[in-house]
Amino acid sequence: xxxxxxxxxxxxxxxxxxxxxxxxxxxxxxxxxxxxxxxxxxxxxxxxxxxxxxxxxxxxxxxxxxxxxxxxxxxxxxxxxxxxxxxxxxxxxxxxxxxxxxxxxxxxxxxxxxxxxxxxxxxxxxxxxxxxxxxxxxxxxxxxxxxxxxxxxxxxxxxxxxxxxxxxxxxxxxxxxxxxxxxxxxxxxxxxxxxxxxxxxxxxxxxxxxxxxxxxxxxxxxxxxxxxxxxxxxxxxxxxxxxxxxxxxxxxxxxxxxxxxxxxxxxxxxxxxxxxxxxxxxxxxxxxxxxxxxxxxxxxxxx
Amino acid sequence: xxxxxxxxxxxxxxxxxxxxxxxxxxxxxxxxxxxxxxxxxxxxxxxxxxxxxxxxxxxxxxxxxxxxxxxxxxxxxxxxxxxxxxxxxxxxxxxxxxxxxxxxxxxxxxxxxxxxxxxxxxxxxxxxxxxxxxxxxxxxxxxxxxxxxxxxxxxxxxxxxxxxxxxxxxxxxxxxxxxxxxxxxxxxxxxxxxxxxxxxxxxxxxxxxxxxxxxxxxxxxxxxxxxx
Numbered sequence: 233x234x235x236x237x238x239x240x241x242x243x244x245x246x247x248x249x250x251x252x253x254x255x256x257x258x259x260x261x262x263x264x265x266x267x268x269x270x271x272x273x274x275x276x277x278x279x280x281x282x283x284x285x286x287x288x289x290x291x292x293x294x295x296x297x298x299x300x301x302x303x304x305x306x307x308x309x310x311x312x313x314x315x316x317x318x319x320x321x322x323x324x325x326x327x328x329x330x331x332x333x334x335x336x337x338x339x340x341x342x343x344x345x346x347x348x349x350x351x352x353x354x355x356x357x358x359x360x361x362x363x364x365x366x367x368x369x370x371x372x373x374x375x376x377x378x379x380x381x382x383x384x385x386x387x388x389x390x391x392x393x394x395x396x397x398x399x400x401x402x403x404x405x406x407x408x409x410x411x412x413x414x415x416x417x418x419x420x421x422x423x424x425x426x427x428x429x430x431x432x433x434x435x436x437x438x439x440x441x442x443x444x445x446x447x448x449x450x451x452x453x454x455x456x457x458x459x460x461x462x463x464x465x466x467x468x469x470x471x472x473x474x475x476x477x478x479x480x481x482x483x484x485x486x487x488x489x490x491x492x493x494x495x496x497x498x499x500x501x502x503x504x505x506x507x508x509x510x511x512x513x514x515x516x517x518x519x520x521x522x523x524x525x526x527x528x529x530x531x532x533x534x535x
Numbered sequence: 536x537x538x539x540x541x542x543x544x545x546x547x548x549x550x551x552x553x554x555x556x557x558x559x560x561x562x563x564x565x566x567x568x569x570x571x572x573x574x575x576x577x578x579x580x581x582x583x584x585x586x587x588x589x590x591x592x593x594x595x596x597x598x599x600x601x602x603x604x605x606x607x608x609x610x611x612x613x614x615x616x617x618x619x620x621x622x623x624x625x626x627x628x629x630x631x632x633x634x635x636x637x638x639x640x641x642x643x644x645x646x647x648x649x650x651x652x653x654x655x656x657x658x659x660x661x662x663x664x665x666x667x668x669x670x671x672x673x674x675x676x677x678x679x680x681x682x683x684x685x686x687x688x689x690x691x692x693x694x695x696x697x698x699x700x701x702x703x704x705x706x707x708x709x710x711x712x713x714x715x716x717x718x719x720x721x722x723x724x725x726x727x728x729x730x731x732x733x734x735x736x737x738x739x740x741x742x743x744x745x746x747x748x749x750x751x752x753x754x755x756x757x758x759x760x761x762x763x
Contacts, residue, residue: 444584
């Protein structure tokens with residue numbers, strides 16, 4: 233194909249937007265509204281996931297050993313647990329460290345003397361343990377039954393309730409987000425297709441003329457496709473830009489408004505969210521514009 | 536140049552629009568096709584443009600059998616056939632130059648050729664000075680000249696005109712027909728579908744009269760005859 237033809241097709245694509253300004257604005261607004269909702273929702277879901285994941289990371293399974301166990305045996309148990317795929321991280325707490333933590337929490341900083349009274353005879357002598365942190369709370373049950381079966385393990389403590397709540401919450405967010413994203417995409421696709429079809433029916437005569445004077449389907453379709461891509465890209469870029477500037481403000485507002493939840497509410501930085509939102513949002517805009525325009529022109533090409 | 540052998544075209548139930556028609560048009564001929572509404576004139580044009588396919592029979596134009604033409608070859612075929620319509624079918628948002636250049640763009644002519652060819656053909660139809668005007672700034676006659684220029688710019692070997700004077704006053708009708716005659720004298724085969732009696736009688740060309748999808752008369756240097 234000639235460069236002049238390619239240049240002509242692009243020029244016509246741009247001109248089409250200008251020639252049908254009202255229709256173009258309608259398409260861009262529709263796309264912008266859908267991508268804005270999509271972006272808002274994606275940011276929300278990503279942050280929910282992040283918060284849930286942070287909470288999951290705080291849940292540990294505590295593993296206590298049989299009395300009089302050797303350090304070698306403890307190390308061996310540690311290696312076996314560490315090899316499990318559910319394990320994200322683990323930490324060994326010796327009996328002395330356990331007592332130190334306990335005395336700090338329950339006897340307080342000012343009761344050093346009281347604590348020292350126990351020093352020679354650690355009340356938690358058999359309380360050395362592993363704190364095992366999980367990749368995913370859903371794996372907790374399997375891991376616990378595995379650890380309970382290990383030789384030398386006396387007791388395993390777990391927080392079933394917290395794990396269940398988080399696991400259910402996580403699943404719920406997953407299902408709801410998939411459903412909402414699918415609905416939003418379907419709505420966006422049909423609205424864009426509708427607006428492009430409206431624009432094309434205005435130009436049906438033009439397509440007919442082009443076909444009768446010997447234009448190929450490719451030549452007829454290309455300017456509309458370029459137009460669709462441009463409308464999609466502009467319609468996506470606007471809400472993505474708006475979301476970029478709004479994101480931090482919203483987070484600051486939420487943190488200030490719900491100050492008491494400060495330690496629980498941890499948000500993703502704007503860069504992390506936009507690492508996904510930018511390519512996905514632009515891809516969706518361009519993709520919907522492209523497919524919408526191809527679908528809309530197709531039926532008018534049979535002249 | 537144009538050959539129809541036993542061609543029929545039916546749209547649905549009832550009388551066929553074209554009924555077992557045979558027609559032969561030589562290269563360089565000028566032919567009027569006349570007849571009342573519903574006689575099948577416009578269907579004939581649509582068949583020749585491959586806008587429609589015949590229900591039966593074969594159509595050969597420029598050596599190409601249209602029945603066997605693949606869909607992706609249709610565009611190339613149409614480039615050899617110029618066409619003008621009663622309602623001009625110009626792109627209203629583009630000026631005269633752009634409307635004519637458009638036909639060259641469609642067949643991917645290089646820009647330097649377009650810049651040379653478009654003024655030439657606009658001069659031929661007498662609109663060189665109005666190249667910047669939009670269609671709605673032109674009279675009906677002028678709009679039909681633009682449509683003619685667009686049909687001619689790709690140097691087609693056949694020109695089909697479907698009621699080209701249908702929306703024009705007698706003076707403009709006559710001028711458009713003179714132009715078509717001039718184009719014919721330069722070697723283009725011209726087929727004009729019309730029901731303009733004065734024009735047909737004034738030009739004394741081959742006249743084919745149709746009625747209910749059938750050719751009822753075919754005369755060299757003929758006159759407009761009522762098909763009743």
